[in-house]
Amino acid sequence: MDGEPTAGAPLPPHPTDKGRVGIIDVGSNSIRLVVYERASRAPLPVFNEKVLCGLARGLDATGRLNPEGVEMALANIDRFTMLAHNMKVTTLDLLATAAVRDAADGADFMRELERRPGIRAHTVSGRDEARFSGYGVICGMPDANGVMGDLGGGSLELVALADGRLGESSTLPVGPLRLMSSGKGDPKRAVVDAIESVRWLREETGKTFYAVGGAWRSFARLHMEQAGYPLHIIHHYEIAAEEARAVARLIAVQSAKSLEKMPGVSRRRVDTLPLACLALDRLLAALKPKTVVFSAFGLREGFYHVRLSEAEQARHPLIAFAEEQGAGWRRFDLSPTEIFDWLSPAFADESPADRILRTAACHLSDISWDDHPDYRAEQAYVRVLHLPAPGMSHRDRAVLAMALTYRYKSDPKSATMDTALRLSDSKGKAFARRLGACLRLAYNLSGGAPGLLPQIALRRTDRDLRLIVPAELKRALGDVTARRLQTAAEAFDLRSAIVSA
Numbered sequence: 001m002d003g004e005p006t007a008g009a010p011l012p013p014h015p016t017d018k019g020r021v022g023i024i025d026v027g028s029n030s031i032r033l034v035v036y037e038r039a040s041r042a043p044l045p046v047f048n049e050k051v052l053c054g055l056a057r058g059l060d061a062t063g064r065l066n067p068e069g070v071e072m073a074l075a076n077i078d079r080f081t082m083l084a085h086n087m088k089v090t091t092l093d094l095l096a097t098a099a100v101r102d103a104a105d106g107a108d109f110m111r112e113l114e115r116r117p118g119i120r121a122h123t124v125s126g127r128d129e130a131r132f133s134g135y136g137v138i139c140g141m142p143d144a145n146g147v148m149g150d151l152g153g154g155s156l157e158l159v160a161l162a163d164g165r166l167g168e169s170s171t172l173p174v175g176p177l178r179l180m181s182s183g184k185g186d187p188k189r190a191v192v193d194a195i196e197s198v199r200w201l202r203e204e205t206g207k208t209f210y211a212v213g214g215a216w217r218s219f220a221r222l223h224m225e226q227a228g229y230p231l232h233i234i235h236h237y238e239i240a241a242e243e244a245r246a247v248a249r250l251i252a253v254q255s256a257k258s259l260e261k262m263p264g265v266s267r268r269r270v271d272t273l274p275l276a277c278l279a280l281d282r283l284l285a286a287l288k289p290k291t292v293v294f295s296a297f298g299l300r301e302g303f304y305h306v307r308l309s310e311a312e313q314a315r316h317p318l319i320a321f322a323e324e325q326g327a328g329w330r331r332f333d334l335s336p337t338e339i340f341d342w343l344s345p346a347f348a349d350e351s352p353a354d355r356i357l358r359t360a361a362c363h364l365s366d367i368s369w370d371d372h373p374d375y376r377a378e379q380a381y382v383r384v385l386h387l388p389a390p391g392m393s394h395r396d397r398a399v400l401a402m403a404l405t406y407r408y409k410s411d412p413k414s415a416t417m418d419t420a421l422r423l424s425d426s427k428g429k430a431f432a433r434r435l436g437a438c439l440r441l442a443y444n445l446s447g448g449a450p451g452l453l454p455q456i457a458l459r460r461t462d463r464d465l466r467l468i469v470p471a472e473l474k475r476a477l478g479d480v481t482a483r484r485l486q487t488a489a490e491a492f493d494l495r496s497a498i499v500s501a
Contacts, residue, residue: 020046022089023300024080024119028056028099028154029177029272030214031073033080035087039304041139041312042321042390047087051076052268056099056154057181060173065103074112081118094121095303097129098154098175126171129299130157134166136302137210137295140235140390142316146207149283150298151215151276153177156194158283160204168200174279176215176272188278195282202286209241209289212298215276218269220294223247225264230419233386235296236393244292245284248277297390318360318391325389326363331370332448336362342453343438346460346492354431357396361403365439366448368408377409378416385420398423399432406436407443410487430491437488444484445477457501465489466497474500 022035035047053076055069077094084092094113100106101123113121124132133150142164150157154175160167172194179187195201211220217234224232226247251259252274259270269276284292305313326336340362347358367383368376385401392400398420405412405420414421421429438458445467446452457468465488469477482498489496 019090020087021304022047022084022087022092023303024077024092024094025300026055026073026077026094026096026100027152028059028097028175029054029152031055031076031080033083034300035084035089036304039308040320040324041305041308041315042317042324043139043301043304044321044325044388047083049080049083054153054177055103056175056178059099059103059154059178059181061181063104065099065105065109070109073109077113077119078116081116085118092119093303094119095132095299096121096123097299098126098152098171098173098178101125102154102173124299126155126157127169129155130159130169130171131166132300132302132306133157133212133298134159134161134169134302135305136298136300137161137212138164139301139305140295140297140317141210141293142391144208144210146209146289147201147204147283147287148210148212148295149216149279150212151175151279152213153272156279158198158201160200161210167204170198170200172198176275176279179275180271187275191275191279192282195279195286198286201283205286205288207287207289209284209287209292211280211292211294213276215269215272216280217294217296218266218273219248219251219277219280221266222251222262222264226262230422231385231394231397233394233397234294235390237294238394239292241284241289241292245281248281248284251277252281316356316391318356318389318396319363321387321389321391322360322363325387326365326367329364329367329369331366333450334443334446334448334453335450336365338450338453339365339439339442342442342458343435346438346458346465346488347435348460350431353396357392357400357403357431358435360392361400361407361435361439364400364404365407365443367404377405377407377412380404380408381412381417381420394423395425395428399428402429402432403435403439406433407439410437410440410484434488434491437484437491441481441484441488444481460492460494464495464497465492466499468499468501470501474498 020035021039025032030050030052032050034045036043037046053069053072055065057066100109110121110123134148137144137148144161148159148161152175156172156174159169174191174194179190220234220237256270259265368380371379381401384404385397401420402417445456459466486496
């Protein structure tokens with residue numbers, strides 16, 4: 001399929017406030033159950049388990065699903081259904097992709113599943129698989145602009161992304177598991193020929209390539225291990241395209257025995273990883289992107305994303321996550337909006353990206369209140385750096401984690417924030433210090449109670465960072481307020497001043 005518009009039949013809307021939802025993803029190699037706390041703009045998985053069944057093994061040779069894989073799949077789907085019921089999942093969808101839709105006995109397999117109560121089974125077309133995976137990337141990276149590739153065991157889906165929308169798409173039957181068990185021709189030649197046949201890729205050169213799928217996530221882990229990268233979070237991991245090509249070409253010619261000796265390579269991937277790397281190299285050769293970005297979001301997240309309301313889709317995923325999860329971390333009635341508005345005059349020159357981080361920080365600003373006082377800064381740093389939150393790059397994670405560290409401690413040791421310092425830049429470090437110091441000042445002034453901050457204005461001038469205080473409140477501020485104001489002012493390279501209204 002070359003150059004099809006990525007439209008699809010609309011699905012019924014999914015409730016976003018009625019409990020847990022689950023998906024059984026029936027792929028060509030694996031079957032996975034993922035349960036989310038609820039279907040929302042920032043879906044949070046509470047359970048995730050995978051079983052390797054190899055449904056597509058031998059598919060091209062026989063035209064049918066692997067019989068042993070079918071038996072294993074049905075048994076594990078029954079188990080997954082039981083687990084979902086016990087977790088009080090309100091809706092359980094099953095998505096069957098390339099292997100099932102292409103097999104002669106795929107319809108029989110689906111009929112067998114339809115007999116099982118509690119499952120809504122869908123055979124996903126190639127076009128819809130590309131569509132869901134594309135929207136999955138947009139769900140996790142709303143600014144995505146380039147081409148997404150989702151490599152599964154049975155197929156490769158490609159779709160153009162720009163401004164939150166999908167462009168042309170293609171589905172190619174070149175999944176590594178499928179090709180290696182086909183017994184037909186040279187798998188490497190099949191991958192190269194299939195990618196070269198996608199003419200619309202030539203119109204998308206110079207943009208970012210977004211890699212989705214287990215094989216490419218395995219490649220990312222290997223690269224992290226080889227590079228000594230300090231943060232083992234796949235989502236939004238970035239590699240320069242030329243570096244990615246060099247490593248991919250190296251892995252593509254390795255034997256399984258050689259790959260087993262490489263740190264970071266899963267033994268379950270040693271057979272299929274060379275073909276996956278060949279596909280990555282050929283795609284990068286065609287697209288000539290500057291950067292490869294890996295996405296942990298794909299088909300499952302996109303399936304829910306397209307069913308959300310337009311208003312829910314329009315929310316920024318990081319802010320949605322911070323709003324939903326931050327509410328559970330707050331001990332006071334002071335609203336994040338009141339903190340955000342009070343800080344705004346000091347951050348009038350912030351970029352749109354920094355504004356998103358400041359919004360998220362306000363929602364997460366009480367994240368460590370219940371930790372021991374001596375470890376609040378350290379715990380805030382670790383939690384924020386490792387949040388399962390979409391919508392932020394690794395650099396953004398670093399800045400947000402440092403900001404929440406400074407919110408609890410004005411002078412944390414550099415060793416405490418070593419990873420964040422390595423992932424950030426000078427501008428990010430300065431912004432984090434300023435934001436954290438101002439949050440610390442806000443909690444000192446308000447005591448966590450609403451209505452007090454609006455009485456005392458925070459203003460930033462060319463010379464100083466000042467508090468404008470009603471005369472009747474000035475004497476009640478105390479020495480701690482003066483010190484915290486001074487710390488915040490120093491973060492801006494300004495003097496501090498307390499001025500009577």
